[in-house]
Amino acid sequence: MTGGTADDGPVASARGDGTTRRRGRPPRTESAGTRDRILDAAREEFSARGYEKTSVRGIAKAAGVDSALVHHYFGTKEQVFQAAVEVAFAPAFAVRDTIVEGPVEEAGERMTRMIIGLWESPVTRAPLLAIVRSAVNNETAAGVFRRLIAGQLLRRIAGGLEVPDAELRAELAAAQLVGIAMIRYVIKVEPLASADPEQIIRRVAPVVQGHLTGR
Amino acid sequence: MTGGTADDGPVASARGDGTTRRRGRPPRTESAGTRDRILDAAREEFSARGYEKTSVRGIAKAAGVDSALVHHYFGTKEQVFQAAVEVAFAPAFAVRDTIVEGPVEEAGERMTRMIIGLWESPVTRAPLLAIVRSAVNNETAAGVFRRLIAGQLLRRIAGGLEVPDAELRAELAAAQLVGIAMIRYVIKVEPLASADPEQIIRRVAPVVQGHLTGR
Numbered sequence: 001m002t003g004g005t006a007d008d009g010p011v012a013s014a015r016g017d018g019t020t021r022r023r024g025r026p027p028r029t030e031s032a033g034t035r036d037r038i039l040d041a042a043r044e045e046f047s048a049r050g051y052e053k054t055s056v057r058g059i060a061k062a063a064g065v066d067s068a069l070v071h072h073y074f075g076t077k078e079q080v081f082q083a084a085v086e087v088a089f090a091p092a093f094a095v096r097d098t099i100v101e102g103p104v105e106e107a108g109e110r111m112t113r114m115i116i117g118l119w120e121s122p123v124t125r126a127p128l129l130a131i132v133r134s135a136v137n138n139e140t141a142a143g144v145f146r147r148l149i150a151g152q153l154l155r156r157i158a159g160g161l162e163v164p165d166a167e168l169r170a171e172l173a174a175a176q177l178v179g180i181a182m183i184r185y186v187i188k189v190e191p192l193a194s195a196d197p198e199q200i201i202r203r204v205a206p207v208v209q210g211h212l213t214g215r
Numbered sequence: 216m217t218g219g220t221a222d223d224g225p226v227a228s229a230r231g232d233g234t235t236r237r238r239g240r241p242p243r244t245e246s247a248g249t250r251d252r253i254l255d256a257a258r259e260e261f262s263a264r265g266y267e268k269t270s271v272r273g274i275a276k277a278a279g280v281d282s283a284l285v286h287h288y289f290g291t292k293e294q295v296f297q298a299a300v301e302v303a304f305a306p307a308f309a310v311r312d313t314i315v316e317g318p319v320e321e322a323g324e325r326m327t328r329m330i331i332g333l334w335e336s337p338v339t340r341a342p343l344l345a346i347v348r349s350a351v352n353n354e355t356a357a358g359v360f361r362r363l364i365a366g367q368l369l370r371r372i373a374g375g376l377e378v379p380d381a382e383l384r385a386e387l388a389a390a391q392l393v394g395i396a397m398i399r400y401v402i403k404v405e406p407l408a409s410a411d412p413e414q415i416i417r418r419v420a421p422v423v424q425g426h427l428t429g430r
Contacts (some may be wrong), residue, residue: 050352135402136351137265142402150404171398171407172418179394183386187350187357189365192386203387207422 035073038063042074042084047126051081051134051141081134082144088127089118089148104161108173108209111157112201115177119185120197132186149174161212173211176204250288253278257289257299262341266296266349266356296349297359303342304333304363319376323388323424326372327416330392334400335412347401364389376427388426391419 041063045054056077060067074080102110118124134141154174158166180200184192192200256278260269271292275282289295317325333339349356369389373381395415399407407415 133351136348136397145402146404154404168406168410168418171404172395172415172422175394175398175407176391176422177394178397179390179392180387182351182393182397183390187360189361189369189386191383192390195383200387203383203426207387207391207425210422211418 034063034065034069038065038070038073038080039083039087042070042080043087043127043130046081046084046134047130050130051077051138054081056080078140078144081141082148084127085131085144085148088124088131089153101160104213105209107157107160107212108207109201109205111173111212112177112205112208115181116197116201119181125185128181129186132181157212163213169211169213173208176207176211180204249278249280249284253280253285253288253295254298254302257285257295258302258342258345261296261299261349262345265345266292266353269296271295293355293359296356297363299342300346300359300363303339303346304368316375319428320424322372322375322427323422324416324420326388326427327392327420327423330396331412331416334396340400343396344401347396372427378428384426384428388423391422391426395419 038059042054042059045059045062049058054077056070057067059080060070063070070080074083119128131141131145135145136142150171154170155167157173158170161169163169180192183189184195184200253274257269257274260274260277264273269292271285272282274295275285278285285295289298333343346356346360350360351357365386369385370382372388373385376384378384395407398404399410399415
C-alpha cells in the first residue's frame with residue numbers, strides 16, 4: 001500500500017526503538033493510521049512547496065502530530081520525501097513487471113502507455129510534478145529520484161532486455177518520455193500539450209521500442 | 216551580441232522616452248556598457264537563485280546601478296528574464312538557420328549536435344540549467360520559455376520541414392533532446408551522465424531525424 005517500508009524500517013527502528021520513550025510516541029495500534037496521515041501530509045506539503053521549502057515541522061503540523069513522530073516513522077526530511085515519492089510512483093512500480101514480462105517486442109508500447117497514463121491521471125500528475133520540480137531544484141531530491149527511478153525502475157527494465165548497453169538503452173527510451181512529460185505537462189507547449197494521448201503513444205512507442213531493442 | 220533588442224526596444228522607449236528625465240538615467244554614450252552589465256548581473260542572479268527568488272532590486276545591486284535603471288532598459292522582471300534567456304540561447308538562435316537550411320535528411324543530426332553542444336559547453340550549461348529550473352518552477356518563466364523556444368526555435372525548424380504535423384514533429388524531436396538533457400545534465404543518471412557525447416549523438420540523431428521526416 002504505502003511504499004518505503006523496506007528502506008525506512010531500519011531507520012525507524014534505529015531512531016524509535018532502543019531509545020528512551022519519547023513524548024507523543026503512539027501506542028502500536030495507532031501506527032498504521034498515523035503513518036499514512038503523515039505521508040498524506042508530506043505529499044501535500046512537497047507538492048505545494050517543493051523539497052526545499054518543505055520542513056518536517058510543517059509536515060507534522062499539517063498531519064496534526066509532533067515533529068518527533070515524523071522523525072520516528074520516517075527519519076530525515078530526505079527519507080520522508082523518498083517515502084512520498086515511492087507512493088506517487090507506486091502504480092509504476094506495480095506495473096514494471098508487466099513491462100518486463102510481456103513480449104519484448106511490445107515493451108516500448110507498454111512503457112510509453114504506463115508513463116503517459118501516470119501523467120494523464122489527475123491523481124498521479126500532481127505528485128509527479130512535485131517530484132520533477134524538487135529533483136530539478138535540489139541535489140538531495142535529485143538523489144532520491146536517481147535511486148528510485150534509475151536504480152529501481154530503469155535497471156529493472158534494462159534487466160529484461162538481454163541486449164548490450166541495456167541500461168543506456170533504457171535511459172534513452174526514458175529520455176524520450178521524460179522530454180514529452182516536460183514539454184506537454186510541465187512547460188505546456190502547443191501543439192503537444194493538447195495532442196490526443198493515443199496519437200502521442202502511436203508516434204512515440206516505436207521510438208521507445210527502437211531504443212530498447214533496435215538495430 | 217546580446218539578444219532581446221528587437222523585443223525590448225519598444226518597451227524601453229515607452230518607459231524611458233517621453234517621460235520626465237529620471238534621476239540616474241545615463242547619458243546615451245554609457246548605454247551599451249551599462250545595459251550589458253545589468254544583463255550579466257541578471258544572468259548570474261537568475262542562475263544562482265532561480266526566477267522566483269531573483270528581484271529587480273537584487274539585479275540592480277549586483278550591477279551597481281539603481282533599480283530604476285533596470286526598469287528603464289528592460290521593463291519588468293519577466294522582461295529582464297527574457298533578455299537573459301535570449302542571451303543564453305543566442306548560439307542556438309544563431310545556428311537555427313544551419314538546421315533549417317542544410318540537407319533535410321541531416322537535420323536530425325544537426326539539431327542533436329546543436330543541443331548536446333549547448334549543454335556540453337560550460338559557458339552555456341549554467342544559464343540553461345537556470346532556465347530549466349525557473350521554467351519548471353514558475354509559470355511566468357515557463358511562459359518566457361514557451362515563447363522563445365517553442366515560438367521561435369521550434370516553429371522555425373518546423374517551417375523548414377514541409378511535412379504534415381511539422382510542429383508536432385519538431386516538438387517530439389525536441390522532447391527526445393530535452394529528456395536527455397534532464398537525465399544526463401540535470402538529474403545526472405548513470406550510465407547516460409558519463410556516456411561519450413558522440414555515442415549519444417550516434418544513437419539519438421536517427422531518432423530525431425525520424426521524428427522530423429520519418430514515415
